[in-house]
Amino acid sequence: xxxxxxxxxxxxxxxxxxxxxxxxxxxxxxxxxxxxxxxxxxxxxxxxxxxxxxxxxxxxxxxxxxxxxxxxxxxxxxxxxxxxxxxxxxxxxxxxxxxxxxxxxxxxxxxxxx
Amino acid sequence: xxxxxxxxxxxxxxxxxxxxxxxxxxxxxxxxxxxxxxxxxxxxxxxxxxxxxxxxxxxxxxxxxxxxxxxxxxxxxxxxxxxxxxxxxxxxxxxxxxxxxxxxxxxxxxxxxxxxxxxxxxxxxxxxxxxxxxxxxxxxxxxxxxxxxxxxxxxxxxxxxxxxxxxxxxxxxxxxxxxxxxxxxxxxxxxxxxxxxxxxxxxxxxxxxxxxxxxxxxxxxxxxxxxxxxxxxxxxxxxxxxxxxxxxxxxxxxxxxxxxxxxxxxxxxxxxxxxxxxxxxxxxxxxxxxxxxxxxxxxxxxxxxxxxxxxxxxxx
Numbered sequence: 001x002x003x004x005x006x007x008x009x010x011x012x013x014x015x016x017x018x019x020x021x022x023x024x025x026x027x028x029x030x031x032x033x034x035x036x037x038x039x040x041x042x043x044x045x046x047x048x049x050x051x052x053x054x055x056x057x058x059x060x061x062x063x064x065x066x067x068x069x070x071x072x073x074x075x076x077x078x079x080x081x082x083x084x085x086x087x088x089x090x091x092x093x094x095x096x097x098x099x100x101x102x103x104x105x106x107x108x109x110x111x112x113x114x
Numbered sequence: 115x116x117x118x119x120x121x122x123x124x125x126x127x128x129x130x131x132x133x134x135x136x137x138x139x140x141x142x143x144x145x146x147x148x149x150x151x152x153x154x155x156x157x158x159x160x161x162x163x164x165x166x167x168x169x170x171x172x173x174x175x176x177x178x179x180x181x182x183x184x185x186x187x188x189x190x191x192x193x194x195x196x197x198x199x200x201x202x203x204x205x206x207x208x209x210x211x212x213x214x215x216x217x218x219x220x221x222x223x224x225x226x227x228x229x230x231x232x233x234x235x236x237x238x239x240x241x242x243x244x245x246x247x248x249x250x251x252x253x254x255x256x257x258x259x260x261x262x263x264x265x266x267x268x269x270x271x272x273x274x275x276x277x278x279x280x281x282x283x284x285x286x287x288x289x290x291x292x293x294x295x296x297x298x299x300x301x302x303x304x305x306x307x308x309x310x311x312x313x314x315x316x317x318x319x320x321x322x323x324x325x326x327x328x329x330x331x332x333x334x335x336x337x338x339x340x341x342x343x344x345x346x347x348x349x350x351x352x353x354x355x356x357x358x359x360x361x362x363x364x365x366x367x368x369x370x371x372x373x374x375x376x377x378x379x380x381x382x383x384x385x386x387x388x389x390x391x392x393x394x395x396x397x398x399x400x401x402x403x404x405x406x407x408x409x410x411x412x413x414x415x416x417x418x419x420x421x422x423x424x425x426x427x428x429x430x
Contacts, residue, residue, distance in 0.1 A: 026417050030344040031359040033314075042418045073418045112342050112417070114365030 025091065025104060027084045029113035039084055041077040042070075048102070050075045056098075061086060084111050258284045303327045306370060308363040311356060315347075318355040318366060328378050330390055334414070335373060341416045342369045382407040 380402035
């Protein structure tokens with residue numbers, strides 16, 4: 001038996017605000033001299049190996065890059081050139097040759113810059 | 115400077131709902147109509163757009179009266195229309211008069227006045243015949259804005275409610291875009307004026323103007339810009355922002371758009387009429403002035419900054 005009034009109803013179901021900060025992956029761009037740029041990927045959770053990702057990125061975009069140990073931000077992947085949207089696509093791609101089942105949700109990625 | 119001139123006003127919400135806000139012919143026509151009514155027939159009912167067909171005329175006329183009243187005031191030297199009305203329609207019924215200005219206006223806008231004058235009389239006569247036959251015509255004959263065809267006061271077609279409703283909203287949208295729709299008006303701020311200083315610096319000239327429009331502090335916007343663009347800069351003597359790096363107007367526009375989305379618009383009612391205040395414990399709160407909602411916004415974080423330019427001395 002069920003009582004109509006006591007159905008489970010989440011009062012915060014339609015809460016739009018993102019009150020507690022999610023663990024966003026930030027993809028940023030920085031201008032260097034001339035038309036050269038750097039792309040940084042920051043905030044990847046510990047489950048992901050930055051080394052493996054960097055290797056994949058480097059191969060995919062034919063660019064160089066490094067992993068930077070930052071005091072506050074942890075490990076940051078830095079790539080040469082503007083690969084923001086491509087990195088985003090890569091990280092959300094569920095294809096078997098990309099992220100597979102470890103693909104990130106689009107909401108967890110923030111692209112910064114212009 | 116030069117590059118900013120092509121887009122007069124940049125509308126951050128443009129991508130969501132493109133809307134044409136000007137319907138000049140309709141406006142013009144209304145004025146003509148209003149003038150005609152005033153001179154020829156002061157006691158007359160609303161013409162053209164007000165007359166939603168005979169049956170519903172009383173009701174809708176009431177509805178439109180408010181905005182009707184402004185129109186005749188605006189109508190200036192539109193003497194040709196009243197002249198015509200008076201000339202060829204001195205004894206006709208009210209109804210007939212109504213129809214004619216609207217008809218004449220429909221065509222007269224595109225042709226010269228002289229052409230219209232010559233053409234109006236036969237057209238008026240012909241219209242009479244056409245109107246008798248009109249009930250057979252499909253519903254969407256006639257211009258919604260000009261009040262011709264089915265919409266003519268003299269027309270005897272039975273107008274369905276949805277039909278009237280569409281007309282109402284078409285008119286409302288074209289003449290009073292701010293009243294129509296979902297309550298949120300399009301939010302417009304001037305486009306950023308971007309100049310290049312030397313080779314490596316960009317000047318954002320009208321930042322204080324934009325900030326004033328958004329009711330945000332310059333510092334906050336500046337901080338956001340620098341954090342997003344991953345660069346630094348300063349404010350020069352005339353309150354312009356000097357950003358290091360080359361940026362185009364479009365790029366800054368994108369960043370501003372993101373700023374507005376994040377820190378200006380209310381999440382609940384989408385209104386841009388909000389205040390940013392520093393609440394207790396160093397959090398920023400956005401308070402909406404139209405719906406009263408209050409939400410906290412994330413502080414601006416710069417995040418990781420790679421060292422660009424000359425290598426810093428390696429600290430051990």
